[in-house]
Amino acid sequence: MAELPNWRSALEALARRFPRPQTPWDDPLAFVYRYEDTRDRAVVAYLVSFLAFGHVRAIARAVEPLLDRLGPRPSQALVEASPTDLRRWVHGWRYRFIPAEALYGILAWIRDRLDRWESLEAYFRAQVEGSPSLRDFAETHGQAGRQFFQRRVPDVPRVKARFLFPVPPRSACKRLALFIRWMTRPAPPDLGLWDFWPRAWVFVPVDTHLAFLARLWGWADGRVPDWTFMEQVASVLAALCPEDPLRYDYAITQLGIRRLCHRRPELRRCGVCPMRSVCPYPAGSDPSG
């Protein structure tokens, strides 16, 4: 791997080429920006994070009718909702392989957090303070969600509950990382509403593009972006920018999204890529096979 300062200057060039929009528009975070109240923002961000997989337009089609049903104050609506209300809100809803019953479970899970902790902030603060490590935090969150689904929505197949509440070491828990990023990182468009997140816990939302490039650049190995993979990427990003480890991940994913870099070496545009001075594969060989 090239020297860190060389990576830093290449990534700065990449970040200038693909600056992160200050206001999200093609991102599930855009839904959260519709709300002013911090409790509503937390509830909508958490809810949307469960569904943050697939194409952003498909996510929007799934989320829009749900937010319509929750009304202008989603946090209050959930606190006051009866099980019948929850059933009514999810009636006829489906997103890909997530059926209405699973969405009912997600809403009931969030409502239960609000009942018991009064706010998602209080719930997550308690989870963070009770966890000796980031991995322990993610595992506790996932296991608690799975147990809740088993008890309260037993008709939801176990495989779907496991998808909604992944746990290390098999998963990098990307959607939970995304939610935590939105709520804790203080640089726009992230909201930075929660100040209790430990600086040493670098939780990277590893999507398919970041995973591909991390392998290509030798930042991480393994075919599956699991928890160890996430930790490897996190340690490189933390070394590159200790004060803001998630500074570059948006720009990196844009390399894949905008097809500057491609799984097929012959389609890569290395000649105009800001990473060509540090990338070990500008000539086109592909370590991912």
Ligand code: SF4
């Ligand atoms: S292979 Fe080429 S296009 Fe891909 S990151 Fe490296 S230099 Fe950029």
